[in-house]
Amino acid sequence: MLYLFGLSALASLLTTGLLYLAAAVVYSSDLFIFPDLLRELLDNFGLPATIVTASLVLFIIYFFALSRSTIRYLMGISQGIERIAEGDFESHLPVQGGDELGALADNINKMTAQLKWSIEEERRAEKAKAELVTNVSHDLRTPLTSIVGYLGLIEEDRYRDEVELRHYVQIAYEKSMRLKTMIDDLFEFTRTSGGMGLRLSPINLTQMLGQLAAQFRLQFEQAEMESRLTLPDHPIIVDADGDKLVRVFENLIVNAIQYGRDGRQVDISVWSDNGQAIVEIANYGEPLPSAVIPLLFERFYRAEHSRSHNTGGSGLGLAIAKNIVELHQGAISAASDQGRTTFTVKLPLAK
Numbered sequence: 001m002l003y004l005f006g007l008s009a010l011a012s013l014l015t016t017g018l019l020y021l022a023a024a025v026v027y028s029s030d031l032f033i034f035p036d037l038l039r040e041l042l043d044n045f046g047l048p049a050t051i052v053t054a055s056l057v058l059f060i061i062y063f064f065a066l067s068r069s070t071i072r073y074l075m076g077i078s079q080g081i082e083r084i085a086e087g088d089f090e091s092h093l094p095v096q097g098g099d100e101l102g103a104l105a106d107n108i109n110k111m112t113a114q115l116k117w118s119i120e121e122e123r124r125a126e127k128a129k130a131e132l133v134t135n136v137s138h139d140l141r142t143p144l145t146s147i148v149g150y151l152g153l154i155e156e157d158r159y160r161d162e163v164e165l166r167h168y169v170q171i172a173y174e175k176s177m178r179l180k181t182m183i184d185d186l187f188e189f190t191r192t193s194g195g196m197g198l199r200l201s202p203i204n205l206t207q208m209l210g211q212l213a214a215q216f217r218l219q220f221e222q223a224e225m226e227s228r229l230t231l232p233d234h235p236i237i238v239d240a241d242g243d244k245l246v247r248v249f250e251n252l253i254v255n256a257i258q259y260g261r262d263g264r265q266v267d268i269s270v271w272s273d274n275g276q277a278i279v280e281i282a283n284y285g286e287p288l289p290s291a292v293i294p295l296l297f298e299r300f301y302r303a304e305h306s307r308s309h310n311t312g313g314s315g316l317g318l319a320i321a322k323n324i325v326e327l328h329q330g331a332i333s334a335a336s337d338q339g340r341t342t343f344t345v346k347l348p349l350a351k
Contacts (some may be wrong), residue, residue, distance in 0.1 A: 089116035089119070139277060140179065198327060202239060205236045206235050208242070208245070209231060228265055228268070230265070237350040238277050244328075247320065247325050249279070255318065265283075266281065267281070269282075276348060280342055280343070283340075284339055285341070287340070298319065
């Protein structure tokens with residue numbers, strides 16, 4: 001204890017001696033770099049030289065300590081910017097304090113995150129574009145090859161009789177219609193995925209779904225299926241582009257007819273809940289594997305390729321529906337359980 005007290009006393013004596021020495025230098029030494037103006041101010045205000053000099057010494061020590069810390073921080077920011085310029089978007093600048101430098105580092109971090117997201121989004125778009133071209137080329141080539149092949153047989157008179165000729169013409173016609181469907185769907189997909197404008201107006205979903213069920217009566221009869229409607233007695237109104245929204249529910253009903261023939265029925269329901277209009281279209285039959293559900297709305301995806309080709313599907317119907325629903329600030333999802341596959345569309349109710 002006495003040892004520590006002795007060290008403290010010695011430190012105090014040395015500090016006092018240094019302060020008095022600095023004061024003496026201020027007044028007497030011509031070698032010290034102090035302007036004459038400072039001496040005059042000290043004399044005019046009558047402040048003790050020891051106090052002023054001590055304050056100056058402490059200020060200088062604080063200033064240089066702060067400057068060194070600030071310079072190191074600025075150098076760190078500069079090095080971080082250099083790493084970002086070289087393409088390293090994982091770098092994260094430390095945010096120290098709440099001053100301007102801290103705000104600068106925070107803004108650089110936000111800028112880096114946004115830049116990284118933009119580059120990744122651009123890469124995803126390029127990849128999607130390449131995949132789209134590949135898929136389109138593959139899907140369009142198949143029916144086109146058949147059309148060219150059968151028309152070539154007709155052109156070269158390579159048929160036995162008129163019956164075989166008409167058979168070739170029928171196949172070429174069916175393939176041409178499939179090709180037209182695919183091109184129309186592709187055009188619709190590119191329009192909806194490009195953020196097309198919407199002509200919004202109040203739409204009564206109760207009335208729309210009732211009319212669609214009536215319009216599809218022939219298709220239901222041909223597929224030996226039954227539509228079961230669950231519609232409320234009151235209108236459910238959403239602000240939507242009627243033509244685009246009809247396309248969504250048409251695609252879902254066609255999908256239910258194509259893949260729910262074994263179940264013999266399609267359920268169409270609409271209700272409102274928590275500020276949203278909810279539409280469900282369900283078909284019955286063999287359930288879809290859980291791994292397939294997240295992929296249903298991907299363009300050109302088919303749960304069963306052969307069955308889709310036979311029914312004329314382009315693999316774009318659900319992708320188009322998803323784009324249109326999201327343009328309306330809504331959401332679409334699918335679920336399959338115990339032989340019931342359900343597609344659910346949620347749209348904000350009209351204000």
